[in-house]
Amino acid sequence: MDPILKEPASDHIASRLALAVHEHRLAPGTKLNEDEVADVYGVSRTVVRAALQRLSHDGLVELRRNRGAFVAQPSIRDAREVFEARALLEPRTARSAAERVTAADLAALNRHIEEEHAALAAGEGGRALYLSGLFHIEIARIADQETIAAFVGQLIARSSLIIALYWQRRTALCESNAHHALLDAMAARDGERAEDLMRGHLLDLLTSLDLRNTPAPARSLREALGS
Amino acid sequence: MDPILKEPASDHIASRLALAVHEHRLAPGTKLNEDEVADVYGVSRTVVRAALQRLSHDGLVELRRNRGAFVAQPSIRDAREVFEARALLEPRTARSAAERVTAADLAALNRHIEEEHAALAAGEGGRALYLSGLFHIEIARIADQETIAAFVGQLIARSSLIIALYWQRRTALCESNAHHALLDAMAARDGERAEDLMRGHLLDLLTSLDLRNTPAPARSLREALGS
DNA sequence: CGACACAAGATTGTATACAATCTCGTGTGC
DNA sequence: GCACACGAGATTGTATACAATCTTGTGTCG
Numbered sequence: 001m002d003p004i005l006k007e008p009a010s011d012h013i014a015s016r017l018a019l020a021v022h023e024h025r026l027a028p029g030t031k032l033n034e035d036e037v038a039d040v041y042g043v044s045r046t047v048v049r050a051a052l053q054r055l056s057h058d059g060l061v062e063l064r065r066n067r068g069a070f071v072a073q074p075s076i077r078d079a080r081e082v083f084e085a086r087a088l089l090e091p092r093t094a095r096s097a098a099e100r101v102t103a104a105d106l107a108a109l110n111r112h113i114e115e116e117h118a119a120l121a122a123g124e125g126g127r128a129l130y131l132s133g134l135f136h137i138e139i140a141r142i143a144d145q146e147t148i149a150a151f152v153g154q155l156i157a158r159s160s161l162i163i164a165l166y167w168q169r170r171t172a173l174c175e176s177n178a179h180h181a182l183l184d185a186m187a188a189r190d191g192e193r194a195e196d197l198m199r200g201h202l203l204d205l206l207t208s209l210d211l212r213n214t215p216a217p218a219r220s221l222r223e224a225l226g227s
Numbered sequence: 228m229d230p231i232l233k234e235p236a237s238d239h240i241a242s243r244l245a246l247a248v249h250e251h252r253l254a255p256g257t258k259l260n261e262d263e264v265a266d267v268y269g270v271s272r273t274v275v276r277a278a279l280q281r282l283s284h285d286g287l288v289e290l291r292r293n294r295g296a297f298v299a300q301p302s303i304r305d306a307r308e309v310f311e312a313r314a315l316l317e318p319r320t321a322r323s324a325a326e327r328v329t330a331a332d333l334a335a336l337n338r339h340i341e342e343e344h345a346a347l348a349a350g351e352g353g354r355a356l357y358l359s360g361l362f363h364i365e366i367a368r369i370a371d372q373e374t375i376a377a378f379v380g381q382l383i384a385r386s387s388l389i390i391a392l393y394w395q396r397r398t399a400l401c402e403s404n405a406h407h408a409l410l411d412a413m414a415a416r417d418g419e420r421a422e423d424l425m426r427g428h429l430l431d432l433l434t435s436l437d438l439r440n441t442p443a444p445a446r447s448l449r450e451a452l453g454s
Numbered sequence: 455c456g457a458c459a460c461a462a463g464a465t466t467g468t469a470t471a472c473a474a475t476c477t478c479g480t481g482t483g484c
Numbered sequence: 485g486c487a488c489a490c491g492a493g494a495t496t497g498t499a500t501a502c503a504a505t506c507t508t509g510t511g512t513c514g
Contacts, residue, residue: 008292009467034496044469049496053277057284065235066475066496081374088315088375147308147385148315151378158374236497261466271499276466293466293505 010050022160023126028073059158076211079162083206086155091199096143098186098194105142166209237277249387250353255300286385303438306389310433313382318426323370325413325421332369393436
């Protein structure tokens with residue numbers, strides 16, 4: 001892919017796999033056979049193992065000793081925990097971001113939202129979801145908090161899995177509006193409004209999930225599909 | 228070490244190295260040669276690499292392509308970011324913990340504080356610091372938030388490095404008192420007080436650091452000492 | 455005398471081979 | 485007919501070997 005800019009190789013594969021999960025091309029519970037993945041990407045098991053280990057640390061993959069790697073299946077409890085963490089981190093960070101956002105940042109966020117719209121319009125729901133996650137990470141970056149941005153990144157990744165498992169289709173395109181409102185608040189440098197909007201946005205997301213009694217979808221079937 | 232309870236091997240080494248960093252036996256900037264570490268623990272480079280990769284993800288180790296692994300040297304900026312993240316996560320979590328703490332939890336925390344005192348009295352400052360970090364993680368666990376506990380764990384690890392780099396010796400044993408006050412608030416199920424105490428505790432920690440103009444300590448010298 | 459170029463040594467990145475463990479189908483006994 | 489035990493196949497865990505890259509010391513040129 002990038003023959004000139006040498007990239008860490010295992011990171012490349014980790015990104016590819018992560019993207020597949022984000023775009024819901026890899027379903028939760030899918031088994032990730034090392035030989036298979038190695039063959040697909042034309043590398044050895046060594047780098048695949050490194051990539052899987054990294055994804056495991058991000059919560060995207062569950063590693064079971066002598067059993068292999070599976071795309072994680074967050075439990076209802078996990079889902080609540082993830083959104084609890086996001087509720088602690090993101091609203092305040094959105095406030096900071098609004099207080100120090102630059103014109104260039106605003107332009108970038110604007111482009112981002114447009115891409116999101118385009119993907120949604122093109123029926124690429126998976127890609128739209130992925131971009132929607134990136135939006136949240138961008139905000140943490142604008143707040144100049146790389147550490148928090150990294151955490152938000154992990155939480156977004158798990159949120160993607162959670163949405164794949166527990167999303168109830170009722171409400172369709174809540175994202176775009178919420179993100180647009182956030183952008184407005186940031187453009188006005190209104191930190192307090194940005195914080196409130198983010199809090200509400202996360203709450204909307206959480207309540208749009210069906211976390212009552214979902215027994216994790218049949219694994220074996222999904223495994224069969226995945227292989 | 229544990230011949231009966233089979234543990235993941237690379238995790239074991241990661242823990243050993245992490246402990247060494249926590250207890251300030253491995254100084255920031257120290258180079259971690261793969262062959263050397265492999266020889267010390269009597270395993271192959273394969274598991275050492277896995278361990279180093281994990282530690283890198285936790286922010287304890289910096290991995291530079293074709294250069295090797297070094298114990299991380301958080302910058303002043305990193306230090307501020309870490310404490311910013313802790314300020315967002317820990318106070319609210321302390322409140323939750325206080326609201327749902329059980330008698331068994333309180334007893335465990337009490338024992339923990341006693342160990343901390345004992346280590347401090349025995350002149351084992353490193354171990355005391357390590358236990359002090361564990362205390363914070365325990366609180367997140369009591370709040371029943373494994374996800375947040377994992378984040379706090381990463382932040383504690385980096386905090387240990389930050390303290391090693393930027394701690395100014397003025398104030399000596401602030402920890403014990405602060406933790407004791409927190410325990411009291413939790414025993415009284417006073418969530419609001421626990422939250423305030425934690426916020427103050429973190430602020431104390433941050434202000435006890437000298438984050439003005441420290442140019443990261445000479446790396447080359449430490450490398451020489453480390454090898 | 456200083457600076458640059460080059461080569462030998464050392465270190466990391468990757469692939470392959472072997473060992474340990476698990477899965478699952480088959481067979482036997484009850 | 486059902487349950488349990490066993491073994492072949494498959495998969496992961498670990499070690500070793502080789503390739504690519506960097507470091508460092510030496511030598512030569514300006």
